[in-house]
Amino acid sequence: MKTIFAQSSSGRKGVIPAKPERTAEDMLPKYLLRRTPPRMPQVSELDVVRHFTALSRKNYNIDNNFYPLGSCTMKYNPKFMEYAASLPGFALMHPLLAQQPGGESMTQGSLEVIHETERLLAEVTGMAAFSLQPMAGAQGELTGALLIAAYHKHKGNKKSKIICPDSAHGTNPATAALAGYEVINIASKDGVLDPQILGNALDDSVAALMMTCPNTLGLFEKHLPELVEKLRASDALLYYDGANFNAIMGRMRVGDVGFDVVHLNLHKTMGTPHGGGGPGSGPVGVSERLVPFLPGPCVYKKTDGSFALQDNLPLSIGRVTPFYGHFGVFIKALAYMLRLGGHGLARASDFAVLNANYMRKRLERVLEIPYNEICMHEFVASASAYETHGVKALDIAKALLERGYHAPTVYFPLIIKECLMFEPTETENKATLDKFCDDLIEILEQAEKNPENLRAAPVNLPVRRLDETKAAREMVLVDEV
Amino acid sequence: MPFVPHTPEETQEMLACIGVDSLDNLFACIPAGMRPKHFNLPDGLSEYESCSRLEDMAGRNKHPSISFMGGGFYDHSIPKAVDALSGRGEFLTAYTPYQAEAAQGTLQAIFEYQTVVTRLMGMDVANASVYDAGSALFEAAMMAARATGRTRFVLDEGVNPLYRSMLNTLTANLSMKILTIKRDKTGLPDLNALNGAIDGQTAAVMVQNPTFFGNVLDYTDLFQQAKTVGALSVLCVYPVMQAVLKTPGEMRADIAVADGQSVGQPLNFGGPYLGMMACSKALIRQLPGRIAGRTVDLEGKTGYVLTLQAREQHIRRAKATSNICSNQALCALRSLIHISLLGPEGLIKTAERSLELSRYAEAKLCALPGVTRLNNAPFGNELALRLPGPAKDFYASLAREGIIAGTLPGHWYEGEENTLLVACTEKNTESQIDRFAAALKMRIKP
Structure with a gap:
């Protein structure tokens, strides 16, 4: 199918949002301007509508197809959640407003969404507090690793390693490395983690174990209590990768059983759409001892019932997102949790x-x-x-x-x-x-x-099997039209 | 029960097939001592009730009648076709396009998005997006560290303080040294100090155009200086202004990043937006995240795949270029559709109208007693003003009248207590600026 660039005709106009009287050359010195206009498609609105409608038809998606895609939780994405996220009262709100003088009182609704979502996630997981800042699961992991590092640093612990099981998602070792840790891989036994094997890998230099429970084989980590005990003994923290959280809502709360940090993938467990690869939302929950290190600013409820931002958090790791995370995503998760309630989630x-x-x-x-x-x-x-x-x-x-x-x-x-x-x-x-x-x-x-x-196979899809070697060798990554 | 379709009979049949007699027994593997202490969530609501709850919350937000707020995040108009097309379930409910034959729509869109980003920035290649510009800046720093084997960075204070704060958080546990170069007395980047700070140990120099204070610069000489000592140049830009401003490519930057919010994303109280990332071809293997490439199928028909995956976490694990998995695919699609709809003329006119209004604001506001520009250097659509007194007092007072005067840099920059940033987009009007100027004038003591 032709690219949108290949459909361009010089001089054809699309949507022109404004009619300025002056040109850029009028308003800025020439040495600051680009030499030629950007070579963007010159197409009509209908061309654009036809093109992207045609492209959309070349996609599998939950609305059309069953997606038994392991570890990705491709459940139905309820339509009413889209409505909730598109309410102009939310969608048009500038994030900086809440931080400006007089702005808090103008953004009470948005702040309430954040506070309420964090409160419900904390109850679902049994964690002491949540931050909605991480913008995807992998960023939730990185935030978790940074929280772990901050905790150990504050205690004066010298820790340089993070343990990941061989069944872990690739993001776990990649995250640990990105947070400056040496990654120790351990094998599982009979499909689950073995306290003995963990014990052999544990020493004073281990900051944490990152685990997924149930694990990526779909098995519950039945030795969990012993694993927790061993980690506690060497002051290593326990990280819960929430990729598989859709298995255990209402059956186990990770906070109750000794996890210190958890990230959830709201685009999995809470039914927000995957969007062809994103945006996700990867909130992080922590146990009591890690609360002081959470990213700021935090939203809290004042005694008069109104909501406010707190950015004076001396032990906080800082911010991992420009503002408060993917508001437009986690509001859908809030809508989902309100709709299902505790019973529905379980x-x-x-x-x-x-x-x-x-x-x-x-x-x-x-x-x-x-x-x-x-x-x-x-x-x-x-x-x-x-x-x-x-x-x-x-x-x-x-x-x-x-x-x-x-x-x-x-x-x-x-x-x-x-x-x-x-x-x-x-x-x-x-x-x-x-x-x-x-x-x-x-x-x-x-x-x-x-x-x-x-x-x-496949024979009847928009394309047959594609030559990936050619793609990697020739690296045609942009349209030359 | 919402979204669980099973009839009681089906549930029984399925349990019988599995060989357990209740749903509870499917969870027998969880030791008794590990059951929840409590699970005190509210009762579920009907769809109507859930929507009402959220409508009520949305109603507790109060929108200003006039706003000049920016700070890197701008309220540009978004054609309705962007919502209509990106909201199609075929895009919205698709997964990451690992199974290429079943995802040609998403893959071709990513390829086209990459093309749009490179053409906007004047760079060779782009990835399929990272979370936001702050993440992109962090990833750019990681790229530079890997490419040069160096760990020292020269960072200009004119880079958005939110991104700089993210960079500090995200690199806290790494052995990186970030040297932040203070702006000069007028809020402009101190080019001499930046030049002087770059040496043979510098991995990259990182600057922004327009700066947080709205000034437009040409960094060609600075980037040339970086090149002579083997350091990379990273430039953070604003996509809308990029329609008219000298590109990162024309300035010979090695890596360009931007927040794609201003092209197709509603402000949404902070996200989702998207981090645009582009670089020179020489750095392609250091670029993080997904990249789509064009190829052919068995029959020679053109198609698209995710390529160069050996950089990524699902293949390379601890040695990956980044841990990124989910990116901002739907936001990238929105930016692509937005830019396709506007075309070169729509993009340029948007930029020019925003520039024109900010010049109108300059004329009106600087005519008020005691109001001056922070500097007289060229500026984009955001104007840095010095007010005759603490800016936050004027700000709060105007806010009570429904006028959001802009952004207060004093929150992040010492000594800027009297400074106000006023941003205009094509959605503002001359009469809004007149009202703002009149309201501000009333608050200035003679």
């Missing part, structure tokens, strides 16, 4: 786990499931048995695309060969799961009978 997790286990049982005869026990909200299967037919996990993924399903996560976690990771989420009904399993079973029969069909 039911969401219950049915996420039900759906995952149902799918696991339906597929266990056709796919090897390395840890075939009751799983949480996702499970991991291996397609290595099909390698004898020359079929890889990737081929199965592409064959699923052909049938109108988004593929499960493939080749993650790294510890399982030819890995397929399924997370159906609670918002899918039984008929969808049944149809998906039937189709996958048929695909796997094809893998044995006509493996070339799988290797050739």
Whole structure:
């Protein structure tokens, strides 16, 4: 399909928002001006509408397709949340206003949204306090690592390492490194962390353990109490990666069981849309002992019931976002939590786990499931048995695309060969799961009978398999039109 | 129960298939001692009730009738087609385009977005966005550190104080040394001091155009000086003004960053916005985050993929260029649509109208007794004024009348207690400026 640049016709006008009487040359010296106008598309509004509507049709998305994409929690994104976020009273508010003289009283509604969202997230997780500043999960992790560093520094501890399990998301080790820590990888045993193995890796230089629970195999970390005890003994903190939090709402609160820092991915657990890769929102919650280090400014409720900003926080790590985080995202999460209530959130997790286990049982005869026990909200299967037919996990993924399903996560976690990771989420009904399993079973029969069909898939999508090597070698990263 | 579609019969059938007799038993793996102490969340509400709650909160915000607030974040008009197109479920509810065949819409849009960013900045390549300009500045510093093997930075005080504060937080645990160069007495970057501070140990010099005080500069000589000692140059710009101002590429910057808020994102009380990042081709492998590339499929048909992924955390883990995963894809799409709708003429006219109004404001406000410009250097659409008394007193008094006079830099800069920044966009009018000037005049003691 032609790019928007290829549709440009010199002199065609789009939307002209203003009619200035003076030109830039009139108002600024020439040496400060660009030599030529920016080469942007010259197209009509209708051209733009047609182009982006056509592009949108080339996307899989939750509104059209089932997305059993492990670790990504692609649940339905309720439409009323978009309405809430688009209310002009919120959307048009300048963030600096709250920090200017007289501004607090003009921004009470926005400040209340922040305060209320933090309060509800704290109750859901059992943490002492939350900050909504982190703009995505990975930034939540980095904020968490900085909080851990600030805590140890304040106590005079000399800590230089962070432990990550081999099943961890890539963001965990990348975050620990970005925060200046040496990363220690430890293996899991029987799919979960082993207190003995952790004990061997622990010494006085360990600042924290970053863990995901349930882990990326979809298994609950059953030795958690012992892990907590070992970490406490060496004054190492426990970090909870909330990527898989959709499994345990109402069943476990991370604060109650000894975690010190948690980040949540509101674009996963709280149903805010992924937007083709973002924006997310990655709030961070902390235990009592880390509260003084939270990013500022914080919103607090005054005794008269009004809301105010506090930026005089001597131990705070500072700010990780220009203002208060992704307001336009976490307001949707607030809408979601208000709508579902405590009961609804707990039911969401219950049915996420039900759906995952149902799918696991339906597929266990056709796919090897390395840890075939009751799983949480996702499970991991291996397609290595099909390698004898020359079929890889990737081929199965592409064959699923052909049938109108988004593929499960493939080749993650790294510890399982030819890995397929399924997370159906609670918002899918039984008929969808049944149809998906039937189709996958048929695909796997094809893998044995006509493996070339799988290797050739997809055939009927906007493009067939793409040459990634060519893309990386030639690096055509901008349009030359 | 909202958004859980199961009938009681289906639930029973599914439990029977799994071989457990209740939902509770699916959670038997969680030890009894680890169950929640409490879970005191409010009861759920109907859709109507939830919306009413939020409408009530929105109603407790009071919007000024006139505002000249900027500080790096500007209220430009956004064509309604931006909302209509970016709000399509096909874009909104899609995942990151790892499965390229099922995500050509998002991937081509990223490719086009990268093109728009490079053309705006006059740079070679761009990534698919980071969170905001502050994050982009941090990532630029990390790029420079890796590319030069050096850890010292020269940072101008004219860079938005919010971004500088983020940079301090995010580098707190790294062995980086950031030398902040104080502005001169008139609020302008001290180019001599910046030049003098760059040496053979400098990883990068980091400046902004227009500066936080609104001044427009040409940093070509400074960047040349940096190049001679092997340091990189990082320039933070404002996308709307970039339609007319000399580009980072024309000044020979190595890395350009910007906040894309002003092109297509509502102010939204602080986000989501997007960090635009572009660089020279030589630095491409240091660029963090996603990058889309053009290629062909099995049949030779043009298509797009995420490329150079060996830089990223899901492949390289602890050795990745950054930990970024989620970026600002939908915001990047909004900026692309916004810029496509406006085209070169719409972009230039937006910039020129904003410049024109700020000059009108200069004429009106500087005619008031005791009101002067902070300096007489060229400025963009934001004007730094010195008022005859503490700016916050004027500010608070005007706010009570529904006029937001602008931004007070005294919050971040010592000695600027009497300074006010007044920003204009094409959404302001001459009559608003007249009203503002009249209201300010009444508050100035003769």
